[in-house]
Amino acid sequence: MHTPFCVVKCGYCDFNSYAGVDDDAVQAVLSAMLDELRLRARGLRPRTVFVGGGTPTWLGAQRLAGFLKDMAAIVDLSGVEEFTCEANPESATAETLQLAVGQGVTRFSIGAQSFDRERLNFLDRPHSAEDTMGAFAAARATGAAVNLDLIFGLPGETMEQWLSDLSTALDCGPDHLSCYALTYERGTPLHARRARGEVRAAPEERTRDMLLETRAVLGDAGYDAYEISNYARPEQACLHNLNYWHGGAYIGIGPGAASHRSGRRSTNVRALGTYLRWVRDRQCACDDAETLSPERRCREAIWLALRVVQGAHLDTITNLTGIDPRVLVGAEIAAAIDAGHCELVRGALRLLPAGLPFADGIAADFL
Amino acid sequence: MSGPLTQRIRNFSIIAHIDHGKSTLADRLMELTGTVTAREMQAQLLDDMELERERGITIKAKAVSMHYTAKDGNRYLLNLIDTPGHVDFSYEVEKSLEACEGALLLVDASQGVEAQTVANAHLAEVAGLAMIPVLNKVDLPTAQPDEAAMEIENAICLPAEDCLHCSAKTGVGVDDVLEAIVERVPPPEGQSEAPLQALIFDSFFDDYRGVVIYCRIVNGTLEKRQRIWMPGTKTAYEVLEVGHMKPAMQPRDKLSAGEVGYLISNIKRLDDVVVGDSILIEKGERAEPLPGFKRPKPMVFCGLFPTNAGDFDDLRKALDKLKLNDSSFSYEPESSDALGFGYRCGFLGLLHMAIVQERLEREDNMDLVQTAPTVVYQIQLDDGSEREVHSPSELPDGSQIRAMLEPIVKLSIMIPAESIGSVMRLATDRRGRYVTTEVIGHNRQMLTFEIPLAEIIYDFHDKLKSVTRGYGTMDYELIEYRQGNLVPLRVMVNGEDVDALCTIVHRDDAERRGREVIQALRKEIPRQMFQIPIQAAIYGKIVARENIRALSKNVTAKCYGGDISRKRKLWEKQKKGKKRMKMVGNVEIPQKAFLAVLKSDD
Numbered sequence: 001m002h003t004p005f006c007v008v009k010c011g012y013c014d015f016n017s018y019a020g021v022d023d024d025a026v027q028a029v030l031s032a033m034l035d036e037l038r039l040r041a042r043g044l045r046p047r048t049v050f051v052g053g054g055t056p057t058w059l060g061a062q063r064l065a066g067f068l069k070d071m072a073a074i075v076d077l078s079g080v081e082e083f084t085c086e087a088n089p090e091s092a093t094a095e096t097l098q099l100a101v102g103q104g105v106t107r108f109s110i111g112a113q114s115f116d117r118e119r120l121n122f123l124d125r126p127h128s129a130e131d132t133m134g135a136f137a138a139a140r141a142t143g144a145a146v147n148l149d150l151i152f153g154l155p156g157e158t159m160e161q162w163l164s165d166l167s168t169a170l171d172c173g174p175d176h177l178s179c180y181a182l183t184y185e186r187g188t189p190l191h192a193r194r195a196r197g198e199v200r201a202a203p204e205e206r207t208r209d210m211l212l213e214t215r216a217v218l219g220d221a222g223y224d225a226y227e228i229s230n231y232a233r234p235e236q237a238c239l240h241n242l243n244y245w246h247g248g249a250y251i252g253i254g255p256g257a258a259s260h261r262s263g264r265r266s267t268n269v270r271a272l273g274t275y276l277r278w279v280r281d282r283q284c285a286c287d288d289a290e291t292l293s294p295e296r297r298c299r300e301a302i303w304l305a306l307r308v309v310q311g312a313h314l315d316t317i318t319n320l321t322g323i324d325p326r327v328l329v330g331a332e333i334a335a336a337i338d339a340g341h342c343e344l345v346r347g348a349l350r351l352l353p354a355g356l357p358f359a360d361g362i363a364a365d366f367l
Numbered sequence: 368m369s370g371p372l373t374q375r376i377r378n379f380s381i382i383a384h385i386d387h388g389k390s391t392l393a394d395r396l397m398e399l400t401g402t403v404t405a406r407e408m409q410a411q412l413l414d415d416m417e418l419e420r421e422r423g424i425t426i427k428a429k430a431v432s433m434h435y436t437a438k439d440g441n442r443y444l445l446n447l448i449d450t451p452g453h454v455d456f457s458y459e460v461e462k463s464l465e466a467c468e469g470a471l472l473l474v475d476a477s478q479g480v481e482a483q484t485v486a487n488a489h490l491a492e493v494a495g496l497a498m499i500p501v502l503n504k505v506d507l508p509t510a511q512p513d514e515a516a517m518e519i520e521n522a523i524c525l526p527a528e529d530c531l532h533c534s535a536k537t538g539v540g541v542d543d544v545l546e547a548i549v550e551r552v553p554p555p556e557g558q559s560e561a562p563l564q565a566l567i568f569d570s571f572f573d574d575y576r577g578v579v580i581y582c583r584i585v586n587g588t589l590e591k592r593q594r595i596w597m598p599g600t601k602t603a604y605e606v607l608e609v610g611h612m613k614p615a616m617q618p619r620d621k622l623s624a625g626e627v628g629y630l631i632s633n634i635k636r637l638d639d640v641v642v643g644d645s646i647l648i649e650k651g652e653r654a655e656p657l658p659g660f661k662r663p664k665p666m667v668f669c670g671l672f673p674t675n676a677g678d679f680d681d682l683r684k685a686l687d688k689l690k691l692n693d694s695s696f697s698y699e700p701e702s703s704d705a706l707g708f709g710y711r712c713g714f715l716g717l718l719h720m721a722i723v724q725e726r727l728e729r730e731d732n733m734d735l736v737q738t739a740p741t742v743v744y745q746i747q748l749d750d751g752s753e754r755e756v757h758s759p760s761e762l763p764d765g766s767q768i769r770a771m772l773e774p775i776v777k778l779s780i781m782i783p784a785e786s787i788g789s790v791m792r793l794a795t796d797r798r799g800r801y802v803t804t805e806v807i808g809h810n811r812q813m814l815t816f817e818i819p820l821a822e823i824i825y826d827f828h829d830k831l832k833s834v835t836r837g838y839g840t841m842d843y844e845l846i847e848y849r850q851g852n853l854v855p856l857r858v859m860v861n862g863e864d865v866d867a868l869c870t871i872v873h874r875d876d877a878e879r880r881g882r883e884v885i886q887a888l889r890k891e892i893p894r895q896m897f898q899i900p901i902q903a904a905i906y907g908k909i910v911a912r913e914n915i916r917a918l919s920k921n922v923t924a925k926c927y928g929g930d931i932s933r934k935r936k937l938w939e940k941q942k943k944g945k946k947r948m949k950m951v952g953n954v955e956i957p958q959k960a961f962l963a964v965l966k967s968d969d
Binding site for chain 2: 204205207208211244250252256258259260265267288290300303304339357358360361363364365367
């Protein structure tokens with residue numbers, strides 16, 4: 001469920017989200033999302049739910065709870081194993097989080113990003129480190145699992161500064177941590193600032209060292225690096241995200257949301273006005289869709305699965321797509337192993353530590 | 368009666384710079400003479416190849432016959448012979464002009480005379496043609512007809528008051544152009560009773576009828592079922608069909624002295640016909656061949672290699688096909704240690720090279736790696752023997768070379784007066800020797816240099832455009848081969864000598880060029896998982912060296928909200944870019960790097 005609203009639009013963010021949307025429009029989008037949900041998922045019994053965006057907590061306690069309640073009336077949530085709601089520190093009040101849990105939420109993902117005022121400022125975040133601490137405590141108090149999102153590799157950021165952020169996060173004791181290197185996405189203000197020379201990206205070597213150091217520190221603290229950017233205490237890996245990496249099916253509701261089922265990938269239209277009209281007039285907000293051939297699906301499956309610690313299980317991929325990766329990309333597999341980037345263990349192709357910093361390049365070789 | 372009287376024939380061509388409106392004027396002439404109706408008229412009828420239309424130039428000459436009733440009440444046959452115009456095809460231009468008695472010198476009234484106009488006007492003068500200066504686009508608000516007429520007088524020595532004014536676009540003044548053709552172009556001379564003598568000025572390949580020849584009958588008559596002889600290729604044929612181009616082929620019984628038309632025999636390959644060759648009778652009283660015949664020789668060579676070794680056979684097929692329609696292009700197999708199997712291809716010039724490569728990539732969907740273009744060097748060896756070198760990698764060991772000669776051209780550059788300083792610097796930096804300056808018009812001058820062809824074959828034209836803010840135009844012709852102190856500049860990537868990156872440079876420039884090449888490669892070769900040293904060397908001595916640092920990280924954060932399609936498409940696009948790279952040893956070198964060796968950052 002993609003709620004596309006934020007209090008401000010951060011300079012690095014390329015999610016489909018909008019700041020300053022008036023109440024009527026918000027209401028219209030939320031009800032269109034519920035319409036879309038009715039059209040596409042009535043009576044469905046999902047295993048995981050993820051409410052993100054955007055900032056769901058920006059809606060406020062009553063509106064968010066009402067929305068979650070309406071959702072629950074459309075889909076059957078009785079089989080849900082994990083129900084995540086994203087929360088931003090400036091709007092994650094105790095009341096909002098409490099009411100959300102009352103509607104079935106089992107996990108909060110808090111956009112902390114950093115605990116340093118300057119770095120929060122650089123990222124345009126509308127909250128302080130204290131707000132984050134408060135939000136974390138409020139989330140904990142509900143009894144739900146808690147994730148913290150952090151960003152490293154900001155311009156000028158030193159290893160010490162990053163490790164200090166990481167250690168503050170660890171002091172909170174979250175169940176899960178997502179640590180992302182700052183990326184400069186095309187079309188964002190940050191990307192433009194870098195292009196104009198106002199901002200200089202951190203050196204590659206430093207962000208690589210930060211990535212490796214993060215894995216070491218979090219490993220020592222008992223967090224399993226189950227995916228390239230994701231760390232979890234035992235049994236706390238995010239099931240919803242794992243489903244993405246394993247090529248599972250999911251329905252994305254809302255402006256710009258993405259869906260997948262059996263090799264058919266589709267994306268909703270991003271603009272709010274168009275989204276409203278399409279849901280109303282066409283009963284479908286899909287803007288772009290592709291059906292992957294078995295061969296492309298097989299290639300994609302390896303690419304995605306390599307991000308996960310268990311790697312790409314070749315027999316599973318053969319069963320899923322009907323194409324044996326050993327036949328389709330045997331040479332690429334051999335090359336990745338020869339280069340010392342991957343290993344084949346119990347039928348699964350996995351990244352080795354030496355390959356980790358190059359994961360994208362290695363995975364792209366299979367596309 | 369067969370055919371119009373010789374006195375009523377006018378054979379002419381149009382000389383013009385790119386975009387000065389040649390095709391539009393040709394269209395208008397055909398329309399006014401009723402050769403084609405406005406409805407049949409496709410824009411740019413004479414330039415019918417897609418690529419030519421896009422580049423705004425005519426590559427292959429064509430001819431069209433038009434009937435025109437002049438103000439004197441007589442009906443004339445006007446044969447318009449289209450010329451390719453560009454310097455790369457100057458031999459073909461020459462032969463087309465030799466088929467005429469007159470030429471329209473078409474100049475854009477807002478642009479004035481350009482270097483190419485002067486060069487072609489000079490060819491027309493040598494061929495002894497009557498020239499009619501025509502100022503086009505006089506309807507434009509920016510037109511300066513008086514200024515342009517002055518430039519014509521200064522640069523080409525045609526009196527300013529002889530200039531006709533017209534707008535080919537609106538049709539204004541085009542009547543006067545037709546009348547001037549009748550009045551000022553002399554009728555062809557020649558005897559229909561004399562033995563046959565005809566000039567081949569162009570040919571093309573028709574999928575159904577084989578080779579179609581365009582010719583001008585100089586003396587005698589050319590008839591159906593006649594046996595003919597071509598002395599240049601030493602072959603005999605039977606004439607199957609002759610006729611006029613209107614502009615579609617219109618068969619006739621015969622073509623007589625002074626006429627222009629087409630000829631079809633049973634000729635299978637374009638290679639069997641050479642522009643400039645003569646057509647004579649096979650048996651009986653045979654006339655002398657027409658003078659000035661030669662086979663045009665490729666001036667510029669480059670290697671073309673398939674990016675995927677498996678596509679070699681497809682490349683061969685594509686080149687075979689291309690050769691069917693372009694006999695001036697040559698190719699022979701070449702093998703490179705770095706690039707594998709490909710072809711060494713010869714072209715008349717740079718434009719010709721660019722056109723061929725584009726056609727291969729567009730029409731045959733080939734992914735090619737092109738090596739840096741090179742001129743033809745003449746090498747004199749210690750044992751007294753001589754040889755031609757088309758590729759730097761063919762150079763013999765330095766100790767065996769007594770002398771190396773390189774082609775020198777006369778380079779004419781037409782520029783606004785304020786650019787003289789920067790153009791001087793540009794040319795002299797590239798070993799140009801200044802010859803003269805001519806004042807052509809108010810604020811326009813023509814500079815002449817002697818310069819090695821090798822110095823202008825890559826980015827010279829771009830640089831000229833940039834230092835003259837787009838106003839400079841250039842033209843060149845080969846004058847001679849001269850000895851130069853030349854050395855091969857070799858390039859090592861990751862310790863491996865990459866033959867395809869080798870260039871031949873002047874000894875005095877070698878260090879500087881070496882540094883430039885290494886800098887350019889450093890920018891073009893992407894970082895890989897290990898450090899890559901790149902070095903430039905002359906006869907084993909390293910003159911420049913740089914390291915490409917190893918790539919240390921290549922991993923992104925996440926696939927946002929399950930939007931996997933977007934990320935995958937991004938990666939697939941990058942992967943496609945990677946496909947255009949060539950593995951040399953264990954280093955991936957992109958196509959652009961092979962050309963970067965000629966680029967200079969000045």
